[in-house]
Amino acid sequence: MKCGKVRRKLVAYLDGELGERQKKLIKEHLEVCDGCRKEAEILIRTSCFLKGWKGVKPSLDLEAKFWQKVFSEEKRYLSPRPILKMPRAVFSTVLLGVLAAGILLGVFIEKTLSWRTARFWEEEYVSSSGLDSFQDFPSGSLCEAYFNLTFKEEENSP
Amino acid sequence: MDIDAELMLRFKQGDVSSFEKLMRKYKEQVVNIIYRFIGDRDEAEDLAIEVFLKVYKSAKAYRAEAKFSTYLYRITVNLCINELKRRKRHKSVSLNNPVASKELSSPVSILEQREREALVKKMIDTLPPTQRIPLILQVYEGLSYKEISKVLGCSVKGVERRLYRAKTALRKKLEPYLRSQK
Numbered sequence: 001m002k003c004g005k006v007r008r009k010l011v012a013y014l015d016g017e018l019g020e021r022q023k024k025l026i027k028e029h030l031e032v033c034d035g036c037r038k039e040a041e042i043l044i045r046t047s048c049f050l051k052g053w054k055g056v057k058p059s060l061d062l063e064a065k066f067w068q069k070v071f072s073e074e075k076r077y078l079s080p081r082p083i084l085k086m087p088r089a090v091f092s093t094v095l096l097g098v099l100a101a102g103i104l105l106g107v108f109i110e111k112t113l114s115w116r117t118a119r120f121w122e123e124e125y126v127s128s129s130g131l132d133s134f135q136d137f138p139s140g141s142l143c144e145a146y147f148n149l150t151f152k153e154e155e156n157s158p
Numbered sequence: 159m160d161i162d163a164e165l166m167l168r169f170k171q172g173d174v175s176s177f178e179k180l181m182r183k184y185k186e187q188v189v190n191i192i193y194r195f196i197g198d199r200d201e202a203e204d205l206a207i208e209v210f211l212k213v214y215k216s217a218k219a220y221r222a223e224a225k226f227s228t229y230l231y232r233i234t235v236n237l238c239i240n241e242l243k244r245r246k247r248h249k250s251v252s253l254n255n256p257v258a259s260k261e262l263s264s265p266v267s268i269l270e271q272r273e274r275e276a277l278v279k280k281m282i283d284t285l286p287p288t289q290r291i292p293l294i295l296q297v298y299e300g301l302s303y304k305e306i307s308k309v310l311g312c313s314v315k316g317v318e319r320r321l322y323r324a325k326t327a328l329r330k331k332l333e334p335y336l337r338s339q340k
Contacts, residue, residue: 011322015296017303045336046329050297053278054271055190056199058206062185063178066207070214 001025006036014043162226170217177217180226181210187299188234194294195238196245197279205241209234224308231301231309235291242287281331289324292317 006029012018013026030037059065138144162183168176188209193202212233220229282290295301295309303317310317 008322011325012303012318015303015321017318042329042333042336043325046325046332047297049274049332049336050278050282050293050328052271053194053275053282053298055186055298056193056202058185058189059203062189062203062206063181065203066181066210069207069211073211 001029003029003033003036006030006033007039010036010040010043014040014047159222160225160227163222166213166217166220166226166229167222170220177214180213184227184230185210188230190298191231191234191294192238192241194279194282194298195290196241197283201241205237206234209237212237225305228305228308231295231299232311235295235309238291239287277332277335281328284331285324285327289320289327292320293324293328296321 006026009018009022009026013023018026030040162180165176165180169180185206189202189206192205192209193199196202196205209230213230282293285293292306292310295306296303301309303314303321306317307314
Protein backbone atom coordinates (compact mmCIF):
# COMPACT_ATOMS: atom_id res chain seq x y z
CA MET A 1 0.00 0.00 0.00
CA LYS A 2 1.34 3.46 -0.92
CA CYS A 3 1.70 6.31 1.58
CA GLY A 4 -0.96 8.50 -0.13
CA LYS A 5 -3.62 5.79 0.11
CA VAL A 6 -2.64 4.91 3.67
CA ARG A 7 -2.96 8.54 4.77
CA ARG A 8 -6.38 8.85 3.18
CA LYS A 9 -7.50 5.79 5.13
CA LEU A 10 -5.67 6.66 8.34
CA VAL A 11 -8.55 8.52 10.00
CA ALA A 12 -10.95 5.64 9.36
CA TYR A 13 -8.28 3.18 10.52
CA LEU A 14 -7.79 5.00 13.83
CA ASP A 15 -11.58 5.21 14.27
CA GLY A 16 -11.75 1.42 13.87
CA GLU A 17 -13.96 1.68 10.79
CA LEU A 18 -11.99 -0.41 8.29
CA GLY A 19 -12.44 -4.02 7.30
CA GLU A 20 -9.99 -6.67 8.45
CA ARG A 21 -8.04 -6.76 5.17
CA GLN A 22 -7.46 -3.00 4.96
CA LYS A 23 -6.71 -2.85 8.67
CA LYS A 24 -3.97 -5.47 8.24
CA LEU A 25 -2.45 -3.70 5.21
CA ILE A 26 -2.29 -0.35 7.01
CA LYS A 27 -0.87 -1.90 10.16
CA GLU A 28 1.90 -3.52 8.12
CA HIS A 29 2.62 -0.22 6.38
CA LEU A 30 2.81 1.72 9.64
CA GLU A 31 5.37 -0.75 10.97
CA VAL A 32 7.78 0.12 8.17
CA CYS A 33 6.92 3.77 7.27
CA ASP A 34 8.12 6.44 9.74
CA GLY A 35 6.29 9.31 8.00
CA CYS A 36 2.89 7.62 8.12
CA ARG A 37 3.45 6.46 11.68
CA LYS A 38 4.18 10.04 12.77
CA GLU A 39 1.07 11.21 10.94
CA ALA A 40 -0.93 8.58 12.81
CA GLU A 41 0.53 9.71 16.13
CA ILE A 42 -0.41 13.35 15.44
CA LEU A 43 -3.93 12.32 14.49
CA ILE A 44 -4.25 10.31 17.72
CA ARG A 45 -3.07 13.30 19.74
CA THR A 46 -5.50 15.55 17.86
CA SER A 47 -8.37 13.20 18.74
CA CYS A 48 -7.29 13.12 22.39
CA PHE A 49 -7.09 16.89 22.41
CA LEU A 50 -10.57 17.20 20.92
CA LYS A 51 -11.97 14.80 23.51
CA GLY A 52 -10.70 17.16 26.20
CA TRP A 53 -13.69 19.40 25.51
CA LYS A 54 -15.94 18.27 28.30
CA GLY A 55 -19.63 18.54 27.83
CA VAL A 56 -22.09 20.33 30.07
CA LYS A 57 -24.53 18.90 32.56
CA PRO A 58 -28.10 19.92 31.71
CA SER A 59 -29.83 22.13 34.27
CA LEU A 60 -31.85 20.35 36.90
CA ASP A 61 -35.00 22.15 35.79
CA LEU A 62 -34.69 21.15 32.12
CA GLU A 63 -37.43 18.53 32.38
CA ALA A 64 -39.66 20.90 34.35
CA LYS A 65 -39.21 23.55 31.67
CA PHE A 66 -40.08 20.97 29.01
CA TRP A 67 -43.33 19.91 30.71
CA GLN A 68 -44.24 23.53 31.32
CA LYS A 69 -43.87 24.14 27.60
CA VAL A 70 -45.95 21.06 26.77
CA PHE A 71 -48.77 22.18 29.08
CA SER A 72 -48.73 25.77 27.84
CA GLU A 73 -48.88 24.58 24.21
CA GLU A 74 -51.71 22.16 24.93
CA LYS A 75 -53.59 24.90 26.76
CA ARG A 76 -53.09 27.28 23.86
CA TYR A 77 -54.41 24.74 21.37
CA LEU A 78 -57.42 23.77 23.46
CA SER A 79 -58.61 26.99 25.09
CA PRO A 80 -59.75 29.02 22.04
CA ARG A 81 -62.10 26.25 20.91
CA PRO A 82 -64.69 25.68 23.69
CA ILE A 83 -67.22 24.69 21.03
CA LEU A 84 -65.29 21.46 20.47
CA LYS A 85 -65.90 20.47 24.07
CA MET A 86 -69.72 20.29 23.44
CA PRO A 87 -71.31 16.85 23.23
CA ARG A 88 -71.63 15.78 19.61
CA ALA A 89 -75.49 15.62 19.68
CA VAL A 90 -75.80 19.14 21.08
CA PHE A 91 -73.25 20.43 18.60
CA SER A 92 -75.07 18.94 15.59
CA THR A 93 -78.48 20.23 16.81
CA VAL A 94 -77.09 23.72 17.22
CA LEU A 95 -75.46 23.49 13.81
CA LEU A 96 -78.74 22.37 12.17
CA GLY A 97 -80.66 25.17 13.91
CA VAL A 98 -78.15 27.75 12.69
CA LEU A 99 -78.39 26.38 9.15
CA ALA A 100 -82.23 26.44 9.14
CA ALA A 101 -82.30 30.00 10.51
CA GLY A 102 -79.82 31.00 7.81
CA ILE A 103 -81.99 29.53 5.04
CA LEU A 104 -85.16 31.23 6.37
CA LEU A 105 -83.38 34.54 6.67
CA GLY A 106 -82.07 34.16 3.12
CA VAL A 107 -85.56 33.47 1.73
CA PHE A 108 -87.04 36.45 3.59
CA ILE A 109 -84.34 38.82 2.38
CA GLU A 110 -84.70 37.56 -1.19
CA LYS A 111 -88.53 38.10 -1.16
CA THR A 112 -88.29 41.57 0.36
CA LEU A 113 -85.63 42.62 -2.08
CA SER A 114 -87.49 41.30 -5.15
CA TRP A 115 -90.77 43.04 -4.12
CA ARG A 116 -88.90 46.30 -3.50
CA THR A 117 -87.07 46.02 -6.81
CA ALA A 118 -90.34 45.48 -8.70
CA ARG A 119 -91.87 48.52 -7.01
CA PHE A 120 -88.82 50.59 -7.78
CA TRP A 121 -88.85 49.74 -11.51
CA GLU A 122 -92.60 50.41 -11.73
CA GLU A 123 -92.12 53.84 -10.21
CA GLU A 124 -89.13 54.49 -12.46
CA TYR A 125 -91.25 53.63 -15.56
CA VAL A 126 -94.15 55.82 -14.49
CA SER A 127 -91.98 58.83 -13.70
CA SER A 128 -89.89 58.49 -16.89
CA SER A 129 -92.99 58.16 -19.14
CA GLY A 130 -94.67 61.19 -17.51
CA LEU A 131 -97.65 59.13 -16.29
CA ASP A 132 -99.01 59.38 -12.76
CA SER A 133 -100.52 55.92 -13.07
CA PHE A 134 -101.26 53.30 -15.69
CA GLN A 135 -104.78 54.79 -16.26
CA ASP A 136 -103.41 58.13 -17.65
CA PHE A 137 -102.45 57.75 -21.29
CA PRO A 138 -100.95 60.45 -23.57
CA SER A 139 -103.67 62.07 -25.70
CA GLY A 140 -104.02 60.61 -29.20
CA SER A 141 -102.08 57.52 -28.31
CA LEU A 142 -103.18 54.03 -29.37
CA CYS A 143 -103.61 53.09 -25.76
CA GLU A 144 -106.02 55.96 -25.14
CA ALA A 145 -108.09 55.04 -28.21
CA TYR A 146 -108.29 51.40 -27.09
CA PHE A 147 -109.17 52.41 -23.53
CA ASN A 148 -111.89 54.85 -24.69
CA LEU A 149 -113.44 52.22 -26.95
CA THR A 150 -113.54 49.63 -24.24
CA PHE A 151 -114.89 52.14 -21.71
CA LYS A 152 -117.70 53.27 -24.13
CA GLU A 153 -118.64 49.64 -24.92
CA GLU A 154 -119.00 48.98 -21.22
CA GLU A 155 -121.16 52.13 -20.76
CA ASN A 156 -123.45 51.24 -23.73
CA SER A 157 -123.95 47.69 -22.74
CA PRO A 158 -127.26 47.09 -20.93
CA MET B 159 -36.20 -3.77 18.22
CA ASP B 160 -34.14 -1.61 20.57
CA ILE B 161 -35.43 -0.87 24.03
CA ASP B 162 -35.76 2.88 23.40
CA ALA B 163 -37.92 2.31 20.33
CA GLU B 164 -40.12 0.10 22.50
CA LEU B 165 -40.41 2.91 25.05
CA MET B 166 -41.36 5.30 22.27
CA LEU B 167 -44.04 2.91 21.02
CA ARG B 168 -45.38 2.62 24.56
CA PHE B 169 -45.51 6.41 24.75
CA LYS B 170 -47.34 6.41 21.43
CA GLN B 171 -49.99 4.26 23.12
CA GLY B 172 -50.32 6.79 25.93
CA ASP B 173 -47.71 5.81 28.52
CA VAL B 174 -46.17 9.20 29.41
CA SER B 175 -43.69 7.64 31.88
CA SER B 176 -41.94 5.97 28.90
CA PHE B 177 -41.32 9.37 27.40
CA GLU B 178 -39.96 10.60 30.73
CA LYS B 179 -37.51 7.69 30.77
CA LEU B 180 -36.34 8.51 27.24
CA MET B 181 -35.91 12.15 28.08
CA ARG B 182 -33.94 11.36 31.22
CA LYS B 183 -31.68 9.04 29.23
CA TYR B 184 -30.97 11.32 26.29
CA LYS B 185 -31.21 14.87 27.61
CA GLU B 186 -27.47 15.15 28.29
CA GLN B 187 -26.48 13.88 24.85
CA VAL B 188 -28.94 16.16 23.08
CA VAL B 189 -27.89 19.23 25.09
CA ASN B 190 -24.22 18.51 24.43
CA ILE B 191 -24.58 17.93 20.70
CA ILE B 192 -26.33 21.30 20.40
CA TYR B 193 -23.92 22.97 22.81
CA ARG B 194 -20.91 21.77 20.85
CA PHE B 195 -22.54 22.85 17.64
CA ILE B 196 -23.70 26.33 18.62
CA GLY B 197 -21.47 27.00 21.66
CA ASP B 198 -24.05 28.51 24.00
CA ARG B 199 -25.27 26.50 26.97
CA ASP B 200 -28.57 28.32 27.60
CA GLU B 201 -29.53 28.26 23.95
CA ALA B 202 -28.50 24.62 23.77
CA GLU B 203 -30.95 23.82 26.57
CA ASP B 204 -33.74 25.79 24.92
CA LEU B 205 -33.15 23.96 21.66
CA ALA B 206 -32.96 20.62 23.46
CA ILE B 207 -36.44 21.34 24.82
CA GLU B 208 -37.55 22.02 21.23
CA VAL B 209 -36.08 18.67 20.16
CA PHE B 210 -38.00 16.76 22.83
CA LEU B 211 -41.13 18.76 22.03
CA LYS B 212 -40.86 17.64 18.41
CA VAL B 213 -40.46 14.03 19.49
CA TYR B 214 -43.43 14.42 21.86
CA LYS B 215 -45.66 15.93 19.18
CA SER B 216 -44.70 13.51 16.42
CA ALA B 217 -45.14 10.41 18.58
CA LYS B 218 -48.35 9.47 16.74
CA ALA B 219 -46.44 9.26 13.46
CA TYR B 220 -43.48 7.40 14.95
CA ARG B 221 -42.54 4.08 13.36
CA ALA B 222 -39.73 2.01 14.80
CA GLU B 223 -37.88 1.70 11.50
CA ALA B 224 -34.46 2.63 12.89
CA LYS B 225 -32.90 2.93 16.33
CA PHE B 226 -34.59 5.56 18.47
CA SER B 227 -31.25 7.31 19.02
CA THR B 228 -30.81 7.71 15.24
CA TYR B 229 -34.29 9.26 15.03
CA LEU B 230 -33.54 11.59 17.94
CA TYR B 231 -30.13 12.62 16.62
CA ARG B 232 -31.62 13.34 13.20
CA ILE B 233 -34.12 15.74 14.76
CA THR B 234 -31.32 17.32 16.82
CA VAL B 235 -29.04 17.77 13.82
CA ASN B 236 -31.84 19.27 11.71
CA LEU B 237 -32.63 21.73 14.48
CA CYS B 238 -28.94 22.67 14.77
CA ILE B 239 -28.74 23.31 11.03
CA ASN B 240 -31.91 25.41 11.11
CA GLU B 241 -30.52 27.38 14.05
CA LEU B 242 -27.31 27.98 12.15
CA LYS B 243 -29.28 29.25 9.14
CA ARG B 244 -31.35 31.51 11.41
CA ARG B 245 -28.17 32.88 12.98
CA LYS B 246 -26.67 33.56 9.58
CA ARG B 247 -29.81 35.51 8.63
CA HIS B 248 -29.81 37.51 11.86
CA LYS B 249 -26.04 37.50 12.34
CA SER B 250 -26.34 36.79 16.06
CA VAL B 251 -23.13 36.04 17.92
CA SER B 252 -22.97 34.23 21.20
CA LEU B 253 -20.92 36.00 23.85
CA ASN B 254 -20.82 33.03 26.16
CA ASN B 255 -17.54 31.23 26.73
CA PRO B 256 -17.40 27.48 27.01
CA VAL B 257 -18.38 26.36 30.47
CA ALA B 258 -15.56 24.91 32.50
CA SER B 259 -15.93 21.43 33.87
CA LYS B 260 -17.10 21.47 37.46
CA GLU B 261 -15.06 18.37 38.29
CA LEU B 262 -11.82 20.34 38.28
CA SER B 263 -11.00 21.94 41.58
CA SER B 264 -7.72 23.87 41.34
CA PRO B 265 -7.87 27.31 39.73
CA VAL B 266 -4.90 26.49 37.46
CA SER B 267 -6.48 23.32 36.10
CA ILE B 268 -9.77 25.17 35.62
CA LEU B 269 -7.96 27.84 33.64
CA GLU B 270 -6.08 25.27 31.58
CA GLN B 271 -9.24 23.36 30.88
CA ARG B 272 -11.07 26.54 29.93
CA GLU B 273 -8.26 27.55 27.63
CA ARG B 274 -8.21 24.13 25.98
CA GLU B 275 -11.98 24.06 25.56
CA ALA B 276 -11.97 27.54 24.07
CA LEU B 277 -9.33 26.47 21.59
CA VAL B 278 -11.15 23.26 20.63
CA LYS B 279 -14.40 25.17 20.24
CA LYS B 280 -12.70 27.80 18.10
CA MET B 281 -11.14 25.13 15.89
CA ILE B 282 -14.36 23.16 15.50
CA ASP B 283 -16.23 26.37 14.68
CA THR B 284 -13.96 26.91 11.69
CA LEU B 285 -15.21 23.69 10.09
CA PRO B 286 -18.18 23.84 7.73
CA PRO B 287 -21.38 22.34 9.23
CA THR B 288 -21.16 19.35 6.87
CA GLN B 289 -17.92 18.35 8.61
CA ARG B 290 -18.71 19.69 12.06
CA ILE B 291 -21.80 17.55 12.60
CA PRO B 292 -20.24 14.15 11.82
CA LEU B 293 -17.19 15.14 13.89
CA ILE B 294 -19.32 15.96 16.95
CA LEU B 295 -21.34 12.77 16.56
CA GLN B 296 -18.23 10.62 16.15
CA VAL B 297 -15.82 12.16 18.65
CA TYR B 298 -18.19 13.14 21.44
CA GLU B 299 -21.16 10.82 21.04
CA GLY B 300 -19.18 7.81 19.88
CA LEU B 301 -21.40 7.03 16.90
CA SER B 302 -20.08 4.69 14.23
CA TYR B 303 -19.76 5.83 10.61
CA LYS B 304 -22.81 3.74 9.74
CA GLU B 305 -24.91 5.37 12.46
CA ILE B 306 -23.78 8.82 11.38
CA SER B 307 -24.68 8.02 7.77
CA LYS B 308 -28.21 7.13 8.94
CA VAL B 309 -28.53 10.33 10.95
CA LEU B 310 -27.31 12.50 8.08
CA GLY B 311 -28.95 10.49 5.32
CA CYS B 312 -25.74 9.99 3.35
CA SER B 313 -23.42 7.10 2.51
CA VAL B 314 -20.80 5.61 4.85
CA LYS B 315 -18.14 6.63 2.31
CA GLY B 316 -19.47 10.19 2.47
CA VAL B 317 -19.11 10.19 6.26
CA GLU B 318 -15.59 8.80 5.93
CA ARG B 319 -14.65 11.59 3.50
CA ARG B 320 -16.12 14.31 5.70
CA LEU B 321 -14.38 13.02 8.82
CA TYR B 322 -11.09 12.65 6.96
CA ARG B 323 -11.30 16.30 5.83
CA ALA B 324 -12.41 17.53 9.26
CA LYS B 325 -9.72 15.70 11.20
CA THR B 326 -6.86 16.49 8.85
CA ALA B 327 -7.91 20.17 8.88
CA LEU B 328 -7.99 20.18 12.70
CA ARG B 329 -4.70 18.31 12.84
CA LYS B 330 -3.06 21.04 10.74
CA LYS B 331 -4.54 23.81 12.86
CA LEU B 332 -3.72 22.17 16.17
CA GLU B 333 -0.25 20.97 15.26
CA PRO B 334 1.61 24.04 16.62
CA TYR B 335 -0.34 23.80 19.87
CA LEU B 336 0.24 20.05 20.17
CA ARG B 337 4.00 20.52 19.61
CA SER B 338 4.17 23.16 22.36
CA GLN B 339 2.36 20.75 24.72
CA LYS B 340 5.02 18.01 24.26
